[in-house]
Amino acid sequence: MPDIAWLNGEFTSLAAAKVSINDRGYVFADGIYEVICTREGRPFLMEAHLRRFENSAAGLNLPLPDNYRDWPDIIAAGLEKAGYPETMIYIQMTRGVMPRRHDVPHPLTPQVVMTFRPKPRVDPAALASGQAAITVEEIRWSHCFLKTIALLPNVLMKQQARDQGCYEAIFVADDGEVHEGTAANVFFVRDGILYTPELGNYLLPGITRQYIIDQAPAIGLQVVSKRCLLPEMLAADEVFVTSTTVDAMPIVKIDNQPIGDGKPGPVTRKVAALFQ
Amino acid sequence: MPDIAWLNGEFTSLAAAKVSINDRGYVFADGIYEVICTREGRPFLMEAHLRRFENSAAGLNLPLPDNYRDWPDIIAAGLEKAGYPETMIYIQMTRGVMPRRHDVPHPLTPQVVMTFRPKPRVDPAALASGQAAITVEEIRWSHCFLKTIALLPNVLMKQQARDQGCYEAIFVADDGEVHEGTAANVFFVRDGILYTPELGNYLLPGITRQYIIDQAPAIGLQVVSKRCLLPEMLAADEVFVTSTTVDAMPIVKIDNQPIGDGKPGPVTRKVAALFQ
Secondary structure, three states: OOOEEEEOOEEEEHHHOEEEOOEHHHHHOOEEEEEEEEEOOEEOOHHHHHHHHHHHHHHOOOOOOHHHHHHHHHHHHHHHHHOOOOEEEEEEEEOOEOOOOOOOOOOOOOEEEEEEEEOOOOOHHHHHHOEEEEEEEOOOOOOOOOOEOOOHHHHHHHHHHHHOOOOEEEEEOOOOEEEEEOOOEEEEEEOOEEEEEOOOOOOOOOHHHHHHHHHHHHHOOOEEEEOOEHHHHHOOOEEEEEEOOOEEEEEEEEOOEEOOOOOOOHHHHHHHHOOO | OOOEEEEOOEEEEHHHOEEEOOEHHHHHOOEEEEEEEEEOOEEOOHHHHHHHHHHHHHHOOOOOOHHHHHHHHHHHHHHHHHOOOOEEEEEEEEOOEOOOOOOOOOOOOOEEEEEEEEOOOOOHHHHHHOEEEEEEEOOOOOOOOOOEOOOHHHHHHHHHHHHOOOOEEEEEOOOOEEEEEOOOEEEEEEOOEEEEEOOOOOOOOOHHHHHHHHHHHHHOOOEEEEOOEHHHHHOOOEEEEEEOOOEEEEEEEEOOEEOOOOOOOHHHHHHHHOOO
């Protein structure tokens, strides 16, 4: 079976899944999303993802659809139909379809789409050697704690990283405060302790980030969530970025400057092992 | 004929115009747009709108499509098919369709849609009495000079204005600098002189704004484009907001505080007359 989609109650092929050009997601970025990956065939940390989804919906004053309680069943059905060993589940909800105008005069029915694609394979060579990153100016809006589809700044900066042969771009405020990557949270290691930027306006509460914070004590690691500055990160022994699709990716160079000895370090490996 | 759309080379009904859920406009807000209205049946200031479109495209590193030079002809054909006395033309271009990932590994064909709908009628009573506005925190990204579809903050703040019974929300920075409305530029009048916030990161170069600046000398008005602060605006004799669909709308109350004598003033009327 090819990649599939679930659109407003019906399963279809991904290629056939289409929405009106009047969908407010298309003309206003008026929507939210989640990405959930399976582990051993089952959605990993799905409850946490759905809780974050509810929080994003509340932030946009978006009602949850009537069938929201059935989503775990719908997701299970989609996984079965897709039949991949491991699946990346993408869920997007927009405010619905109406002729384009900024305000929302009437209650609308949210438009929901889910897609089921193979979980992207993380290149083992990239994990083994680590990756390079650049830092970029924080150009995003101040509600980055909501997981919305208004991702244009992320896209532009991710592409800027790729154009420079780098894996990720890390947003840093004018005052040097480190926020996050375009699609990942940031951790660094100093003297064996893990540090990660604290929650705030410019940080998505990453599910993988929280999982690491929760699991760290069990593997003998201390995590400090705090305001982090760029010089601290650049002077760290190790840096890595975390996301649902990649887990933990070592960052061994930032702005052309090696981190630590320029190789993935033991703490990063210990954290990555949490996901194996 | 119902409202119509032009989608990648074909005219269709607006209701039938659909795009893939993998359109990067839908999942990333990776696109730009313009709104052009007709005046006496002909697109008003179309050249200026298309120049701004080209500038937005360059800002996103979006190539213009091969048929870009034919757009004036396509627009003319759409106007004829629609057959409305006055038409609102909406043009949106996104980076194209591909399986969702942040970076853009391959050249894509941009996806273009145009829609042709009746030009919205501006309520004469609203013009005669003027409208109320609220000021809101500047929460948007720092590239507001590009006309992108990442409009979620504008939508949220427009709705906040409407929820408070107001017409528009005006973004004001932490330091009191007045930027613009969610879908309009701002002007105010003091001692017969027109003031408007100067171009910058948080200001869309409005076509109507520029038209007023260009035409003002001919109707005996001086316009000063400068950094404007909220107290100046609140102490003004008159305030109005400008946009392609509404031209010039008097704002007679901001944050529940009357502007001047709380009625549309003579300078606003003089400017509005430019469009009649």
